[in-house]
Amino acid sequence: MSLVVENVSKVFTGPRRGLFGGREDFTALDNVSLEVKKGGSFGLVGESGSGKTTLTRCILRLEPLTSGRILFDGVDMHGLPPAEMRRLRSRLQIVFQDPYASLDPRMTIHDIVEEPLVIHQEVVKMSGSQRTERVAELLLQVGLTTEHLFRYPHEFSGGQRQRIGIARALAVRPEFVILDEPTSALDVSVQADVLNLLHRLQEELGLTYFFISHDLGVIRYICDEVAVIYRGKLVEQGAVADIFDRPQSDYTRMLLSAMPDPDPDLSPFRRPV
């Protein structure tokens, strides 16, 4: 399993300027190419509006491409008929950014985590009681307990909700997990626990991660490879250590220097106390 993004461009057409006016195009992705290797963690860093989320939406085929190809295991995803695409989606799951908005407040944790198993019935083929067993197993795997099964999302803290989101993504045993800023809404202490959980799950289940973040520290911690995206273009990509220790482009250098380090001696404006 590997994911190859080949020369992908995505252009959004703007509104018509006046009755006879032309439309203004916005290029969200400009000739983006990258490759995510099996079992690795690929990080995508960029600021808001740089096209990170558009790229994930394209990978999930929630957005048609303007040009280019996205190959999952050698298969061009955007050319697949809908039924086969649905089958493929069971191998490709996503954890969303906002743990408060991505869980349905009217569903119990059991129903939330079970839902992908029901949707992908033809792939997983489980009976109701088997599904409940699987849900319980998943909750344990992400550090929750079975007594949480029939509670509702509002009874959980942000970190616990994100664990539920991770359990849901893992339900159908995907190979490829997209993590769209999974920790940006969490406190640093909780973030540390969730990041360590992601590490552990990757080792146990052999997952491939596609990790999106604007936090360079998080990317450095979780990823082996990284691509820096700026205004829809990949500025730089390579091994994490190379990019962080020897950044080639000015933009990456700027991002790295703008990242606040918790060591007061490294501050650009340390005032004498």
Next chain:
Amino acid sequence: MALLEIRNLNLSMKSYEGETQILHGIDLKIERGEIWGMVGETGSGKSLTGLSISQLIPTPPGRYLAGSIEFEGRDLLKTTEREMRALRGRHIGMIFQDPTTNLNPVFRVGTQLVDVALHAGNADPTVLGLGAGASRRTLRQAAREKAVEMLDKVGIPKASERIDDYPHQFSGGMRQRVLIALAMIGKPDLLIADEPTTALDVSVQAQILRLIYDLVTERSIGVLLITHNLGVVAQICSHVAVMFRGRILESGTVADVLKRPSHAYTQALLNSVPTTHTRRGELKGLGGLSPESLA
């Protein structure tokens, strides 16, 4: 006399489930020229401390059980709402976290700036560079000039043109700058910034921090910077207070607290921050520290 001195502040909040004590004996002293960072996790009481200073917590449901907040020797808990109005905006400025909800979308940015400038100018015309007894018309004119000057100062290009734009025509970083301009226009002595950069990109964050830092050096004001980002604190603050469940666990100069934390919680918090040189498996989180052992 300190610019701001909080002594033994205790605050409780009423809800349907009864009364809960939120702040347990907060002590904090801010002098001019100091940037105090207040760090802590969600729900630790950082924001409520900030809101208490500007007296923006409605009572009820809030209730101050004990303590005092002295601003230049005056106990804010005992001032009337009328007197507080004269202080807010003019002597105590506030910057809030979310620039999208704190600007009124139906008014031009300039209108909102002029409003605040006029409010400060009515209390004290010298803020706008005018003598006492200036006519309303000259006040209004001076307020607009001041608004343009402030927008320019916070780094909005072509301030005199952009002043007539609406908030939606500005980007997130620019809106945050407008909020800073709003807070600074009355030349406050104390600035309370509640997560001013949390919603922003790192590059914009660096610019905003630079801006706040320069304002402090230039005018020697006192700042209380509420944040959960230890990196931001390490960068610009001179002092820091670590909050946990309504208490200040530890406070002092940034070098003392962040370099040689005396409390296990501060150390645990520092160990949770991924930096560009943290290796895999090095992040600890709060680990074995239970909330009960810390309280």
